[in-house]
C-alpha cells in the first residue's frame with residue numbers, strides 16, 4: 001500500500017473527439033500534468049523513433065520521460081494494481097503536480113483504473129457531436145490513403161466509426177454513474193466555444209479554479225505549451241501558439257452519403 005493514493009484525471013472519449021485538446025486545456029492548470037496515453041507504458045508506441053514529445057525532443061530522448069522510465073523499471077513487470085499507481089506517483093513526483101492527466105479511448109482501461117485501490121480516479125468524459133468525430137476520422141483516412149477502394153469501403157468505415165462513437169458514450173457513461181461526484185461530462189463544443197463555463201464543473205470536481213484559464217483561452221490567447229506531452233494529436237501537441245478553435249468543418253464539408261451512414265449507424 002502506498003502512502004497516498006495517486007490522483008489521476010482521466011480524459012476519456014472517442015478518438016477524434018477532442019480528448020487531446022481537453023488534456024492540453026486541463027494541463028494549463030499548475031496542479032495538473034498532462035501526459036499522453038499511459039496505458040501500456042512504456043510500450044504502446046510511446047517511445048518509438050518517430051514520436052516527438054511536446055518539449056521538442058524525441059520522446060525516447062526526452063530527459064523527463066527517461067527519468068520516469070528509469071524510476072518505473074523496478075515495477076514495470078509487477079501486477080497492474082501495483083504498477084499503475086507507482087507510475088502515476090512517479091510522474092507526479094517528477095512534475096511536482098499533484099494530478100496526472102491521462103487520456104484514454106478505452107473503457108476497459110478506465111475500469112481498470114477505477115478498480116485499482118491505490119488510484120483516486122477523476123473522469124472527464126468528453127463528448128463531441130458524432131458527425132464531427134466521423135468526419136475528422138474519415139478526413140484523416142482519406143489523407144493517409146486508407147480509403148481508396150470506393151463507395152462501399154467508405155460507407156463501412158463511416159458505420160464502424162459511428163458505432164464506436166456511440167459505444168464510447170455508453171461505456172464511459174456507465175463509468176460516470178459508478179464514479180458519481182468524481183466524474184463530469186463535458187461537451188467538446190462547449191469546451192471550445194465557452195471554456196469558462198465548460199471548465200467550472202471540472203474545477204468543482206477537482207477542487208481547482210479554472211476561471212483564469214477559461215477566460216484566457218476563451219479570449220483567443222494561445223496555450224502555454226504542455227511540458228512533456230507524448231501522445232495525442234501530434235499537430236496540436238507539438239505546434240506553437242495553438243489557440244482554442246471550434247472545428248465544425250463537418251457542417252459544410254461532410255458529404256451526404258457519410259451523413260446518411262452516420263445517422264443510420266448511430267441509431268442502433
Ligand SMILES: [Zn+2]
Nearest residue numbers: 053055062228
Ligand atoms: Zn519531453
